[in-house]
Amino acid sequence: MLFGLDRVTMVRDGKVVLQDVSASIPRGANCVAGPSGSGKSTLLRLLNRLADPASGMVRYDGTDVRERDPLELRREVCLVPQLPALLEGTVEDNIRFAADLAGREPDVPRLLDLAGLDASFAGRTSSKLSVGEQQRAMLARSLALEPRVLLLDEPTSALDAGARGAVEATLLHLRERVDVSTILVTHDLAQARRMADWVVRLDEGRVVGEGHVREQLAVSG
Amino acid sequence: MSTSIHVTLAEVAATLVLVAVAVAVSFWRKADLEADIGIAVVRSAIQLTAIGYVIEFIFDQDSLWFVFGLIAIMVVFGAFTAQRRARQVPNAFWPLLLALAIAGVTTLGLVVALGIFKAQPRYLVPVGGMVIGNAMTAAAVTLNRLGDDMTRHAREVEATLALGATSTQAAAPIVRRSLRSGMIALVDSTKTTGLIFFPGTMVGMLLAGASPTDAVRLQLILLWTLLGSVALAGLIAVTLAYRNFFTPAHQLREQPEP
Secondary structure, eight states: OOEEEEEEEEEETTEEEEEEEEEEEOSSEEEEEOOTTSSHHHHHHHHTTSSOOSEEEEEETTEEGGGSOHHHHHHHEEEEOSSOOOOSSBHHHHHHHHHHHTTOOOOHHHHHHHTTOOGGGGGSBGGGSOHHHHHHHHHHHHHTTOOSEEEEESTTTTSOHHHHHHHHHHHHHHHHHSOOEEEEEESOHHHHHHHOSEEEEEETTEEEEEEEHHHHTOOOO | OOOOOOOOHHHHHHTHHHHHHHHHHHHHTTOOOHHHHHHHHHHHHHHHHHHHHHHHHHHHHTOHHHHHHHHHHHHHHHHHHHHHHTTTSTTOHHHHHHHHHHHHHHHHHHHHHTTSSOSSHHHHHHHHHHHHHHHHHHHHHHHHHHHHHHHHTHHHHHHHHTTTOOHHHHHHHHHHHHHHHHHHHHHHHHHHBTTTBOOHHHHHHHHTTOOHHHHHHHHHHHHHHHHHHHHHHHHHHHHHHGGGGBOTTSOBOOOOOO
């Protein structure tokens, strides 16, 4: 298993957000699905140690994530946040910032292409892009790290239907071109069916199902 | 610079007419500052009179230990005062205390070592007061901006951490803007000094009968000294304080509700 969560409890602002969560996530295309406020995004942040649980253990490749260097872990298990949060400057500045962190020389046109943007976006000012374009620029920036795992926190929640479909197509296409596992957080079960093979279902901070999407999210009727 | 003037209490009291103008403006335009103006006038009278006696005592003792004691008290009170402006910064007191102490000691040490002022209470007390006062304002503004920006831009900071950046790298743009905020007021007033306003030291010396050349030279010394101390205070305060927003594992700490 790529990730294992063992009786994880997480508290934020004095409220229990995850309660005694145990789950496994394999390599490949995965998702964490559940309604708003079910603790999906919090769980995602535990996987690359943007936060630590109050109790329990998170394992990556069989090792407690707390035993790993958090910076190296985040470059290997990279999170793309729900809302755009690019640095000042151009898209290329953002990509180069990430690549420098990993000590790599980025192939900017290829990274933009992987994220569904054409090469002309390299020189565009990040703050002047649409939300959908910023979301793709964030994906290109994350790919500059050449991560093993991409954590995608509701990547289409701020997009209209057309842009959502385009980002989904980009992500599906991405896995055909790059050897990367994905863990997508979504409240949209139809999107979970389209995008993932394995699902962990959460509700009110507890795991209510885990397994293959075709079994866990079978469409009745 | 040995000229001295005598100011009578009647002359001081006469300036209350201008305080009355301030109260009238506030009352007329409903600025609701009448009580604050009253408190400010009473506090300034009491505080300055008290510090006048303290300074006179220290001058009479002619001992540097009393100077250090006075500067230390100013540093502690300055850190407490500045902390109120930096409520969003966790544990802001210690960074502020260290910032004011190091800025004060370094600046005074340098002006003495460079032979600008003699190591005598007569010089170190007034210069020390100006240095600590300006350093306090700069450090408070710097940390106020730091707290605001770390709260407002937490999403961007965490997105940068998520790429494997250190907390130093993630906070760098905010630290830069905060330091700039703390220094910009003095830099701007130094740029415009003599054109748009006459600074206090120069005015004081001219009123006391000093030659304009001496007044200008002393004012330049103080302005340039303050630039150094303000930069040091802002730099030390923000360098120590931004770390309080992060855990050792480069995670954003959960902030209590304001």
